[in-house]
Amino acid sequence: MFTNETMNTIKQLDTVNTRIDLIDNSPVQNWWENISKICIFPPRKVETIIDTIEQSLKNNCPIPIIISLCPAINNLKSPNDKGQTRELVQLTCDNQRLNLFIEELFDLNKLTFETLGVPLETMLVFADVLENGANKMFTNVDKWQEIASISAKNISQAFLNFDGDRPGEFQKTKFKVPKVRLQSNVLMQAGKANLKHEDELKKVELECLDPNTQTFDLFIKHLKLTADTPFVTTGFQTIKSAETVWNRVRFMLAQCTADGVVLPKMFKEMHKKSFKENILDPIFICSTTRLGGVELEMDAFEKSGNPSMAIFRNIGSWMKEN
Numbered sequence: 001m002f003t004n005e006t007m008n009t010i011k012q013l014d015t016v017n018t019r020i021d022l023i024d025n026s027p028v029q030n031w032w033e034n035i036s037k038i039c040i041f042p043p044r045k046v047e048t049i050i051d052t053i054e055q056s057l058k059n060n061c062p063i064p065i066i067i068s069l070c071p072a073i074n075n076l077k078s079p080n081d082k083g084q085t086r087e088l089v090q091l092t093c094d095n096q097r098l099n100l101f102i103e104e105l106f107d108l109n110k111l112t113f114e115t116l117g118v119p120l121e122t123m124l125v126f127a128d129v130l131e132n133g134a135n136k137m138f139t140n141v142d143k144w145q146e147i148a149s150i151s152a153k154n155i156s157q158a159f160l161n162f163d164g165d166r167p168g169e170f171q172k173t174k175f176k177v178p179k180v181r182l183q184s185n186v187l188m189q190a191g192k193a194n195l196k197h198e199d200e201l202k203k204v205e206l207e208c209l210d211p212n213t214q215t216f217d218l219f220i221k222h223l224k225l226t227a228d229t230p231f232v233t234t235g236f237q238t239i240k241s242a243e244t245v246w247n248r249v250r251f252m253l254a255q256c257t258a259d260g261v262v263l264p265k266m267f268k269e270m271h272k273k274s275f276k277e278n279i280l281d282p283i284f285i286c287s288t289t290r291l292g293g294v295e296l297e298m299d300a301f302e303k304s305g306n307p308s309m310a311i312f313r314n315i316g317s318w319m320k321e322n
Contacts, residue, residue, distance in 0.1 A: 028053050031115040038108075038311050040289060044298045045307035052280050052307070053116065061275050062121035062176075063112055064282035066263050067105075068183065069126050072151065072318040073138075080139065083240035087139045091151035091318055093158040100314035100322070102162045106175055108311065113173040121274045123267045123282065124178035125186055126152045131251035137244050152180045176274075190262050193269065197262045204254035204303075215253070218299050222249050225292035249296070256297050260284065260304030286310040289317065 031053060043049060056063050072091040079085050091098060109120045128148035135141040159177045163170050170177065187197045207215035226245055268279045284306050286297045294310045301308040314322070 027057060027116050031112065034111055034115060035309070035311070039309060040313060041286075041291070041294050041298075041310045043307065043309040044302050048281075048307040049283055049309070052283060055280055056118055057116055059275075059277050060118060061277065061280075062119050063116070064121050064123075064267060064271070064280055065285055066123045066267060066282045067125070067178075067285045067315075068259065068263075068287045069124065069155065070287050070316050070318075071127065071148070074319055076139075079238060079241055082136075082139075083238065083244075084135075084137060084139045085241050085244060086137055088141070088144055088147055089319070090147050091154055093154040093161060095154075095158070095318055096322055097314045097316075097318050097320065098155065098158050099162065101312055102158055104312045104314060106162070106169070106173075109175045110173045113175075119174040119176060121176065121271055122178040123181070123263065123271065124155075125181050125183050125263065126155065127255075127287075128152075128182045128184050129187065129255070131247065131255075133247060136240070137248070148182060148184075152182055155180045186266055187262070189269075190266050193265075195262045195265055197258050200258035200261045201254045204257045205250055208250045208253060215303070218303070219250060219253060222253060222292065222296050222299070225295060252296055253300055256300030257304050260301045260306045264306065281306070284308040285312065285315075287316050289313055289315060 028050065032050065053063065069091075072089045072095070074087040074089055076085050076087065105120075105122070113119045126148065128144070130138070130141065130144065134144075138144070140147075156177075156179075163177065169175070190197055204215055207213040208219035210216055223246065226249060264282050267282050271279065284297070284301045286294045286308060288294055288297065289310070289312070293316070298308045298310070
């Protein structure tokens with residue numbers, strides 16, 4: 001069953017497809033037809049996506065995208081004596097899903113370059129910011145800073161390994177290896193630029209608890225979706241683990257909404273050299289393949305005014321065996 005948001009997006013897609021059909025055999029049409037084939041769920045704000053592609057083509061500049069990579073996590077079979085349900089682990093450069101994700105990103109760039117003549121410009125963020133009270137959920141929060149730093153380095157090494165196995169391929173399609181940035185560092189720089197990510201996050205977290213807001217409705221929607229695609233396998237076995245799910249959903253909705261406000265502005269500051277003229281608003285790429293997770297990200301990005309797509313089949317769920 002599609003949600004109301006998905007049905008509205010399908011109607012929006014029909015409008016965009018009609019618009020593109022009028023541009024007979026244009027590069028944008030070719031790009032869109034290929035992108036539509038690889039999307040795992042319908043994209044959001046598709047008119048904005050098409051406008052971005054057309055403007056990038058007109059200005060002969062890269063397609064701006066933002067991708068946040070989530071941490072690698074092991075779920076415990078049952079809560080431990082402290083009520084903790086998950087363990088943070090290092091994301092290694094030989095992780096199968098990570099390497100398949102890099103291949104998918106490379107293929108997306110190749111498709112974009114071959115159809116439009118321009119490459120991608122990717123802001124890649126490793127999400128190392130945990131919610132308040134994360135120590136109640138994770139067994140090893142005290143080691144997280146080290147785990148996150150090593151994970152970011154391993155992601156960079158995985159790109160280098162991929163390049164080494166395909167000599168010359170990056171150059172042929174102008175594939176620019178993205179710099180792996182820790183989200184905490186990006187937000188620290190945002191704070192110096194007077195961009196208040198924490199304020200945006202707290203605002204949305206409060207709205208999630210206020211029945212008079214539309215954000216409350218989104219929060220309830222995503223709580224219900226966790227029944228089908230749970231954040232935590234032990235989610236509703238105890239009161240503590242159920243409360244963890246509530247807090248986790250609230251944090252993720254607020255985090256993604258705040259990212260949608262702050263990260264596009266940071267993208268424009270950090271990627272100036274790659275653009276000749278004004279930098280276009282970037283497209284967000286979802287960081288999960290789960291229906292509930294994708295809908296949460298898309299709802300949050302749309303709430304903050306951003307287009308988004310879910311196009312990778314091997315992003316997130318790093319400890320899952322393919």
